[in-house]
Amino acid sequence: MARRVPCVDLAGEYAEIGPALEEAVLRVLRSGAYVLGPETQAFERELAERVGVRFAVGVASGTDALVLALRAVGVGPGSEVVTSPFSYFATVEAIHIVGARAVYADIEPDGFNLDPESAERAVTARTSALLPVHLFGRCADMAPLCALGDAAGVPVVEDAAQSIDARRAGRAAGAWGAAGCFSFYPSKNLAAAGDAGAVTTEDPEVAEALRLLRSHGSRQRDHHEQIGTNSRLDALQAAVLRAKLPYLESWTRARSELARGYAERLADLPGLELPAAGEDEGLVWNQYAVRCRPEPLRAAVVKELDAAEVEWRHFYPQPIYRQPALGSERLPEGTCPEAERACREVLCLPIHPRLSAADLDRVADAVRRGAGR
Ligand SMILES: Cc1ncc(COP(=O)(O)O)c(C=O)c1O
Incomplete structure (x- = not known):
């Protein structure tokens, strides 16, 4: 029998573009700039352009992208977030991590994404965000979901972890809502050499909130405006992602x-x-x-x-x-x-x-x- 047919083949990817990856990694090692810095900034610019939004903020994982995006749009303890139960656990885990409650709407019978009609039935006065997931590389039905968010006066945060470059009605996953959350975990279409993530947004205030949150709530050394976390995209991962883009x-x-x-x-x-x-x-x-x-x-x-x-x-x-x-x-x-x-x-x-x-x-x-x- 021939070799096993795998679901993911990162060694094959390395065999295809190894020299470009090695050049990128060596460039970072030689630069001495390992956390954030020019490499991460360049990746953020390239990702934002690709998704078609003004800003991208690199973070440590897709899970952190969700957690920080929810916090950046104001979801916290006491909030309810309407989401899909048919996703990777991290979607709901993020809602719990910020102290909010997940409210589940069903998925479409002929697909795997959130059903806008079911989502509409799940919205209440306590809803503070919608969190649709673009599962398996397919953009959710975002026009009615965004209209629902607008009607309810709540932001839409997209879980685009599995769907970089997916489009619907000409618009990319991650460019519809108040924030789009990406994972570059090695099984994703754009794979880091480890954990990495990013949040995309059109809103400068959300982008600024994300930059603060990912770096201990600090803009300026030894001055902390809020409780954030350490969730920065390191330069090695940014360089690997840039080489693959x-x-x-x-x-x-x-x-x-x-x-x-x-x-x-x-x-x-x-x-x-x-x-x-x-x-x-x-x-x-x-x-x-x-x-x-x-x-x-x-x-x-x-x-x-x-x-x-x-x-x-x-x-x-x-x-x-x-x-x-x-x-x-x-x-x-x-x-x-x-x-x-x-x-x-x-x-x-x-x-x-x-x-x-x-x-x-x-x-x-x-x-x-x-x-x-
Ligand atoms: C739909 C979905 N959301 C969130 C995540 C979390 O991303 P990460 O593993 O980078 O934390 C993943 C991937 O694992 C995912 O598939």
């Missing part, structure tokens, strides 16, 4: 080609629902998330993927409100039926840019065998 577009094209390849190979399988997108959407395919119905079909597909040495992921096996960490704030099953159905049906297939045509065939053949075709 010029390749991101071609990597996204490769991911899109693979998505087309999956669609050609799998579209006819009964019980398998492939990810789809509307005319005005640009997906960036952080995951290729299919739905398998009923459960025995999913189990059979998984068995064949394992036998064919194909890695797969179950993002996510349960809605966040079922996580034990939430203690007394855990909610019962049945709270968000569409999110719960997604948890049962979803299966993520490999879609990294260096997947070969042979790899794609191997994955698709295994899926077809699982489906009895």
